[in-house]
Amino acid sequence: xxxxxxxxxxxxxxxxxxxxxxxxxxxxxxxxxxxxxxxxxxxxxxxxxxxxxxxxxxxxxxxxxx
Numbered sequence: 264x265x266x267x268x269x270x271x272x273x274x275x276x277x278x279x280x281x282x283x284x285x286x287x288x289x290x291x292x293x294x295x296x297x298x299x300x301x302x303x304x305x306x307x308x309x310x311x312x313x314x315x316x317x318x319x320x321x322x323x324x325x326x327x328x329x
Contacts, residue, residue: 266307267320275319276326282319289315289324300324 269279276282290311293299299306299314300323306314318324 266313267316272316272319275322281326285319285324285326286312286315289318 269282272282273279276285293311293315300318301321306317308314308317315324
């Protein structure tokens with residue numbers, strides 16, 4: 264089972280397309296800069312994609328709308 268749930272994430276983001284774009288940008292940022300929003304032991308996932316999803320779920324990644 265995927266954590267966090269895609270259904271819960273879509274309530275926050277709005278569309279799957281936007282979710283994929285946000286996660287891909289956040290993963291690239293995490294890999295380039297090495298900055299994480301939470302402590303290593305707080306993450307459930309070990310992979311950057313899962314960690315980006317967890318940050319979105321906890322409202323640590325803010326989405327600016329035009």
